Amino acid sequence: xxxxxxxxxxxxxxEGEDVSMNCTSSSIFNTWLWYKQDPGEGPVLxxxxxxxxxxxxxxxxxxxxxxxxxxxxxxxxxxxxxDVGIYFCxxxxxxxxxxxGAGTTVTVRx
Amino acid sequence: xxxxxxxxxxxxxxxxxxxxxxxxxxxxxxxxYWYKQxxxxxxxxMFVYSYEKLSINESVPSRFSPECPNSSLLNxxxxxxxxxxxxxxxxxxSQELVNEQFFGPGTRxxxx
Numbered sequence: 001x002x003x004x005x006x007x008x009x010x011x012x013x014x015e016g017e018d019v020s021m022n023c024t025s026s027s028i029f030n031t032w033l034w035y036k037q038d039p040g041e042g043p044v045l046x047x048x049x050x051x052x053x054x055x056x057x058x059x060x061x062x063x064x065x066x067x068x069x070x071x072x073x074x075x076x077x078x079x080x081x082x083d084v085g086i087y088f089c090x091x092x093x094x095x096x097x098x099x100x101g102a103g104t105t106v107t108v109r110x
Numbered sequence: 111x112x113x114x115x116x117x118x119x120x121x122x123x124x125x126x127x128x129x130x131x132x133x134x135x136x137x138x139x140x141x142x143y144w145y146k147q148x149x150x151x152x153x154x155x156m157f158v159y160s161y162e163k164l165s166i167n168e169s170v171p172s173r174f175s176p177e178c179p180n181s182s183l184l185n186x187x188x189x190x191x192x193x194x195x196x197x198x199x200x201x202x203x204s205q206e207l208v209n210e211q212f213f214g215p216g217t218r219x220x221x222x
Binding site for chain 2: 003041088090098102
């Protein structure tokens with residue numbers, strides 16, 4: 001599948017901050033997924049979105065499926081140290097294959 | 111049981127060895143996947159099985175050979191690998207092809 005444009009590539013967070021990342025595509029997707037991966041582990045599914053305009057929360061995480069079906073964002077509110085890791089967006093169209101973003105690396109600011 | 115398990119967690123093999131990676135899920139999922147992931151890169155799809163039949167082969171070299179013995183198990187047989195094949199190999203499953211995928215913890219493979 002195609003690679004999505006995910007930004008920012010990396011970010012530093014301070015505990016308590018809200019952070020945001022997004023993904024855009026040149027193609028329309030039917031599904032948007034957000035995963036978090038810790039070092040040496042597999043990606044863990046955070047949020048799945050199935051409808052354009054859908055806004056879904058999972059604890060301190062909120063994600064939206066863009067109206068154009070070509071973008072999605074993920075917000076993390078009141079960040080904590082265990083939020084560090086690599087966040088991947090993934091989109092799926094009709095061919096059942098997931099297209100992944102390059103990832104956003106979240107690090108704690110010293 | 112709500113997880114995908116993979117064994118072994120780590121594997122070191124020589125270029126002439128034959129080894130196998132194993133993946134198991136007991137969630138009743140009918141689609142299973144193999145991905146390869148290099149450091150700091152997203153996962154790359156290798157193979158997709160649906161109802162125990164190979165649905166997608168992403169032009170993977172024949173030194174990688176997948177097998178789906180039953181609806182809960184997925185194997186990846188390795189033979190004559192190259193050092194550049196060293197990576198994290200991830201298994202995933204989903205209820206059907208259209209549903210969200212759940213990943214296992216991966217096997218860290220090193221080819222010497």
